[in-house]
Amino acid sequence: MTIFQKDFRRFHFPGFGQVGTCFLRARVNQDGTSIFFCAQLRNYIGTSVTNAVEDIFVKAVRALYDEGVYKLHRKRWYSLRRELNYEHIAAHSRWVEYYPKGTGISDKDSYALVSFDSELRPVWNYVSLERAARECGVTEDFFAISSEDIQYAQ
Template sequence: MSDEVVLRDFAKDYFPFQFPGFGRPGHCFLRVNLFDSNVSVLCAQLKDYHSTSVTNGLEGIIDSLVDTLLKERLTSGKAVVEVIEKFPFLRRLTRSDQEVSRSRYLSARRKLLERCRWFEYYPPGAGVADEGSLALVSVRNAGAPSWSYAMPEAFAADVPEGFFHIAEDLSKWHM
């Protein structure tokens, strides 16, 4: 018996976005766009950054994003991501608050990943390719992710106009 997950229209940039890194917190630029129950995420590596990369930190970034979106509210007060429990009374009788919370998190994560187009961006000078790179990352609930590299034009029909344009200076991320 799975919960119903409602995704409401929402767009926000998180800069810097903090995630659990290896040995210390990691940071990245994260753009999230939820529209018509579809999710587009642009995750960008920061310049002059010497901690966990967005590639190596992918799972931690996803987990932190799910936590963040479960807490986000629209101006109307409604949750951006709402998990509607099936049989909440019965569930609360048989499970601890921690188990219920974990179940809600897993339902939200599953739905977000089912509906998500995750893009990983390395600006020029921030990755292995001097000219920068953009990849569509296929992320499944279980299993290894895979990367498909292309120019932004190849993905333009799948995201809102201007989605790949980052106005912020990604070298000015220090907290």
């Protein structure tokens, strides 16, 4: 059961020399798992979501904290020092990185499951849409984005 879901249509993150922008959808389930869907925008020429994935993850977790989500299950998501436990959250999260056709090196839509080790170093596993949905426990509709939301505009 979902306890929180939100689209961040223009999620800003630290980029290389400028602020980066992506589309981010975040869902937190009652069992404490988090699902993140991070999309590269069409016609965006700044830092890619691949190059900044660790920073986007940390900022996304902080955004959920600011929304009050992680305050609901304090024991699960906090370290003994009462700080957000990014390692624990990463271990109980699914992160999907998406490049729509024409934005990456592939000539079709590209989905990658990104996992993070204990130091938040990412590892990418490129999968089909069907597998991404199955691994995240969602329907394929979870990964649908409107043409307006996927288009970068200043």
